[in-house]
Amino acid sequence: MMTDTVCRFCSSCCPVEAEVENNRLVGARRKSFLDPDKRLSCAKLAAAAEIVYSPQRLLKPLIKKEDGAGFREAEWDEALGLVAEKFQQHKKENGAQSIGWLRGMAADWGAPWDYPNRLMNSFGSPNTIGNGSICFVARDFAHSYVYGSMAFPEAKGAKCIIIWGKNDGNTALGAAEGIHWAKEHGAHLVVIDPVETALARKADTWLQIKPGHDGLLAMAMINEIIGNGLYDAEFVETYCQGFDELKQVAAKYPAEEVAEQIWLTPQQIRDLAHLYATTKPAAIVDGNGLDMHREVFDTTRAIAMLRALTGNLDKPGSDVLPQPVPARNIQLADRLPADAQPITSEFALFNTFSETWGNQVQGCVVDAILNEKPYPLKMVVVQSGNPLVTMADSSRTREAFSKLETLVVIDMFMTETAKLADVILPASSCFEKTQLNRSSIRNNPLFLQDAVIEPIGDSWPDWKIVFELGRRLGLAEEFPWQSAEEAIDYQLEPAGVSVADLRKNGKGLRIEELRYEKYRDQPFKTPSGKIELFSERLHAAGFPGVPFADGFGPSPISFASQSVEYPLLGVSGSRDIRFTNSQYRTIPSLLNGGAGAVVDIHPEDAMAQGFSEGDRIGIETPKGFIEMTARLSKTVRPGMVRLAWGWGDYDQKANLNSLTEDDIRGAVSGTSTSRSFMCRLRRM
Numbered sequence: 001m002m003t004d005t006v007c008r009f010c011s012s013c014c015p016v017e018a019e020v021e022n023n024r025l026v027g028a029r030r031k032s033f034l035d036p037d038k039r040l041s042c043a044k045l046a047a048a049a050e051i052v053y054s055p056q057r058l059l060k061p062l063i064k065k066e067d068g069a070g071f072r073e074a075e076w077d078e079a080l081g082l083v084a085e086k087f088q089q090h091k092k093e094n095g096a097q098s099i100g101w102l103r104g105m106a107a108d109w110g111a112p113w114d115y116p117n118r119l120m121n122s123f124g125s126p127n128t129i130g131n132g133s134i135c136f137v138a139r140d141f142a143h144s145y146v147y148g149s150m151a152f153p154e155a156k157g158a159k160c161i162i163i164w165g166k167n168d169g170n171t172a173l174g175a176a177e178g179i180h181w182a183k184e185h186g187a188h189l190v191v192i193d194p195v196e197t198a199l200a201r202k203a204d205t206w207l208q209i210k211p212g213h214d215g216l217l218a219m220a221m222i223n224e225i226i227g228n229g230l231y232d233a234e235f236v237e238t239y240c241q242g243f244d245e246l247k248q249v250a251a252k253y254p255a256e257e258v259a260e261q262i263w264l265t266p267q268q269i270r271d272l273a274h275l276y277a278t279t280k281p282a283a284i285v286d287g288n289g290l291d292m293h294r295e296v297f298d299t300t301r302a303i304a305m306l307r308a309l310t311g312n313l314d315k316p317g318s319d320v321l322p323q324p325v326p327a328r329n330i331q332l333a334d335r336l337p338a339d340a341q342p343i344t345s346e347f348a349l350f351n352t353f354s355e356t357w358g359n360q361v362q363g364c365v366v367d368a369i370l371n372e373k374p375y376p377l378k379m380v381v382v383q384s385g386n387p388l389v390t391m392a393d394s395s396r397t398r399e400a401f402s403k404l405e406t407l408v409v410i411d412m413f414m415t416e417t418a419k420l421a422d423v424i425l426p427a428s429s430c431f432e433k434t435q436l437n438r439s440s441i442r443n444n445p446l447f448l449q450d451a452v453i454e455p456i457g458d459s460w461p462d463w464k465i466v467f468e469l470g471r472r473l474g475l476a477e478e479f480p481w482q483s484a485e486e487a488i489d490y491q492l493e494p495a496g497v498s499v500a501d502l503r504k505n506g507k508g509l510r511i512e513e514l515r516y517e518k519y520r521d522q523p524f525k526t527p528s529g530k531i532e533l534f535s536e537r538l539h540a541a542g543f544p545g546v547p548f549a550d551g552f553g554p555s556p557i558s559f560a561s562q563s564v565e566y567p568l569l570g571v572s573g574s575r576d577i578r579f580t581n582s583q584y585r586t587i588p589s590l591l592n593g594g595a596g597a598v599v600d601i602h603p604e605d606a607m608a609q610g611f612s613e614g615d616r617i618g619i620e621t622p623k624g625f626i627e628m629t630a631r632l633s634k635t636v637r638p639g640m641v642r643l644a645w646g647w648g649d650y651d652q653k654a655n656l657n658s659l660t661e662d663d664i665r666g667a668v669s670g671t672s673t674s675r676s677f678m679c680r681l682r683r684m
């Protein structure tokens with residue numbers, strides 16, 4: 001039997017058809033506008049049954065033995081009882097705010113973020129923290145400060161596509177299909193990436209930029225577009241404010257001065273500015289290559305302004321503004337005392353830019369545990385994350401999580417983080433639970449992620465874990481629902497649709513017709529109702545109103561600039577279609593389906609240091625040391641190396657975040673530069 005659902009093995013949330021026989025998942029197929037034989041295939045989805053039925057799955061709640069030596073299996077009643085008891089104990093001893101709930105990337109896509117927020121808010125702790133300072137939420141924040149919400153590229157209909165720090169062929173297959181289609185239909189494809197990816201090879205123009213320096217390129221393009229009158233004057237006049245301020249700041253970044261710093265030529269910058277401004281419609285696909293840098297907020301704000309200046313906004317084939325589903329906000333934030341200060345309060349603008357994203361700077365969890373700054377956290381629940389390998393500066397993170405009085409982990413597998421836990425609660429996989437994904441609520445159409453099989457073993461869907469814990473904490477009124485369907489129906493009531501409707505519309509249900517140029521009759525969701533090229537809000541809060549008005553980092557102490565002792569520049573990535581971050585290395589077909597933990601070294605650098613293909617190489621930064629296997633490759637330029645991402649759970653010696661730092665954070669989004677770093681190599 002085939003059932004419509006959504007795959008959530010990565011954040012792409014692909015609508016799929018799952019094939020089930022005798023209550024067993026057999027396989028699943030992505031849906032797409034392309035004919036089945038033309039669709040891109042996903043290795044993880046092909047391994048869906050292997051993942052779901054993996055012998056490594058956690059099938060029972062586990063409680064740490066009293067002597068600390070390993071875990072014993074427990075029933076849910078005992079495990080949840082113990083977690084609830086710890087919640088009450090820490091609340092009594094240090095206040096509810098001493099408890100934090102940390103969410104990894106899988107949570108929002110894999111388990112609705114609204115539920116733990118609701119639980120924590122009603123319990124009295126403001127500390128439900130996401131990892132958005134390194135994932136795309138800081139970019140969402142930047143877009144929102146320019147035109148009110150995040151814009152999504154509609155690459156399929158574009159005539160010019162700029163892929164900027166994104167690699168959809170490995171990370172978002174539906175988007176990649178749209179890009180390939182547009183290219184085949186004549187679109188000019190530009191890729192801005194320090195690494196020669198498959199998309200870069202396919203591109204008409206590939207700009208091999210210096211990692212971490214995209215903000216300078218964006219400002220130089222703005223200057224070029226304004227200086228040559230290439231902007232859409234009517235659009236700017238009608239819909240934007242702050243043009244003169246932007247013009248003045250951009251003039252500080254002429255192509256001639258910027259080019260050398262970013263490893264490009266002035267002509268490359270000028271050509272790109274002209275191409276983007278004059279080929280319409282044009283879309284910019286911005287990605288995680290930009291996110292994990294301290295300057296992400298200003299960089300992606302500047303890129304958002306490129307869209308605005310050229311009028312490439314909310315038109316077919318450009319970047320379009322979302323049409324959110326009018327769902328009920330069920331987070332109950334108003335239950336918190338008015339003066340409640342989350343541990344992330346240093347980043348107040350980021351905490352409050354959206355009604356539902358909540359607090360995002362996960363490094364603050366480590367600060368609060370280790371330095372008691374701004375106050376101590378004593379207990380943390382980690383849901384669908386593996387901070388011990390995915391957060392920057394792993395040794396500091398490990399020190400912090402080891403110091404906690406109570407750690408609870410909700411996961412499908414025994415991770416490095418789970419190994420430190422006092423209680424581990426086994427979660428069901430995406431094919432075993434019904435839920436709404438945020439991506440769906442954010443923009444029409446709505447898709448239901450529908451359970452296609454029963455939970456494996458004694459695992460529970462995340463919603464059930466949170467609801468049951470809530471009831472044990474005396475929050476039965478807040479969690480009255482006995483099923484996912486009841487909770488979703490309540491949340492979707494304002495939209496006038498129910499789970500039953502979604503099930504009848506497996507191809508997606510539109511609550512509102514697709515519309516473009518919505519700004520013609522709706523103000524932008526900014527304080528001024530206009531696109532803000534200068535932000536009064538930022539200015540008033542003491543930050544530059546125009547991106548990079550106070551100059552461009554990175555500061556000399558940044559890891560992102562080479563030094564005599566650490567002469568190479570390392571970048572983290574690419575992501576591999578077989579894995580998601582630290583996940584799936586225990587799945588044999590995926591583990592053995594390609595390269596392992598490799599470091600790509602340019603043959604010239606390898607020759608200079610006497611390295612050969614396959615050598616065991618030590619990689620060192622001021623923070624730490626790891627080992628990987630050498631792969632000689634011209635995909636990186638001399639002086640640069642690329643490190644495979646996500647191997648830290650499988651092999652601690654290859655844990656990339658042992659090299660990265662979280663000491664210097666961007667003032668607005670709290671992001672540290674962990675995507676690129678200075679390093680040196682030696683043969684082991």
Ligand SMILES: Nc1nc2c(c(=O)[nH]1)N[C@H]1C(S)=C(S)[C@@H](COP(=O)(O)OP(=O)(O)OC[C@H]3O[C@@H](n4cnc5c(=O)[nH]c(N)nc54)[C@H](O)[C@@H]3O)O[C@H]1N2
Binds near residue numbers: 164194580676
């Ligand atoms: N298969 C798979 N899919 C995934 C994931 C996964 O781990 N595996 N992870 C999911 C998650 S959490 C996310 S956030 C998305 C991320 O997906 P993407 O946004 O596509 O991000 P990455 O693939 O990490 O990086 C994109 C590109 O940025 C380049 N890059 C690195 N540094 C810079 C820089 O300074 N400037 C520029 N211009 N480019 C740079 C890299 O070389 C890489 O080719 O993917 C999601 N999907």
Ligand SMILES: Nc1nc2c(c(=O)[nH]1)N[C@H]1C(S)=C(S)[C@@H](COP(=O)(O)OP(=O)(O)OC[C@H]3O[C@@H](n4cnc5c(=O)[nH]c(N)nc54)[C@H](O)[C@@H]3O)O[C@H]1N2
Binds near residue numbers: 383410413582657675
């Ligand atoms: N150096 C470096 N650091 C990075 C990155 C990088 O590219 N380089 N990428 C960054 C980015 S963009 C991100 S988003 C983070 C990712 O950081 P994390 O979210 O910590 O990364 P994952 O390894 O995807 O961990 C997700 C965990 O959730 C579990 N899980 C999966 N599905 C479910 C579910 O439905 N319910 C529950 N309860 N658990 C589930 C998985 O088994 C896994 O252990 O890493 C960041 N860190």
Ligand code: SF4
Binds near residue numbers: 009172
């Ligand atoms: S890209 Fe693959 S793993 Fe990610 S959601 Fe789509 S099918 Fe699932």
Ligand SMILES: [Mo]
Binds near residue numbers: 134
């Ligand atoms: Mo991410």
